Amino acid sequence: MPTDKKDLWDFGIIMFQLLALSHPFASESDEIMADLILKSEPVASMPILLSYKLRSTILSLLDKDPEKRPTTTELMDLPEVRRRRTEQLLQKMKIEDQLKNEKEKEIQQKKEQEQKEKERKLKSGLTRGPYYQLQFFCYFPNSFIINLRDPS
Incomplete structure (x- = not known):
């Protein structure tokens, strides 16, 4: 069953794709992508034109540890939001x-x-x-x- 933290990870993936125009764990096969998701940080880079705060927020949404991901309340309390x-x-x-x-x-x-x-x-x-x-x-x-x- 999806949790708030899982949905936020999905949101991070979508935001990354929209802003970087590539998947954060882009690979040649689904198996390699699954392995990258489980074991590594995003391989694609975020555009440098994005603010540091936005890049760090999106990357924090992709943290492997769900407890380290921001909550929806924390996201909504960001000054930009x-x-x-x-x-x-x-x-x-x-x-x-x-x-x-x-x-x-x-x-x-x-x-x-x-x-x-x-x-x-x-x-x-x-x-x-x-x-x-x-x-x-x-x-x-x-x-x-x-x-x-x-x-x-």
């Missing part, structure tokens, strides 16, 4: 604020449109609505029957 997590959190908050502001703006625009539509209907209602029909009825009483059949 904390800084990146903080940056991601701030970016997420910024995006959420932008979405909230856009939503509020949409709601405000919708309210303004509804208000304009209401005002337009109110203005048109004064010339064609019940008030107009009442005026029309006062001048032409027989048209009341027409207005009852066709209120428009």
Whole structure:
């Protein structure tokens, strides 16, 4: 059954491969690779462009002794990881604020449109609505029957 330390070793292998573009225990056969994994340090080297801290962290994940490997908590507490997590959190908050502001703006625009539509209907209602029909009825009483059949 995989343990936290085993998963961290796997993570170290993946990180090494991604950054060095080669397997840390590259060999010509699976048997030799298994022997290298059990008995030696990684044969491939990490790129010198990587920070010392990153290289040493990845190599510590590949330590043969599981007790010497860092825990997930220790990894998450690395200054680089904390800084990146903080940056991601701030970016997420910024995006959420932008979405909230856009939503509020949409709601405000919708309210303004509804208000304009209401005002337009109110203005048109004064010339064609019940008030107009009442005026029309006062001048032409027989048209009341027409207005009852066709209120428009």
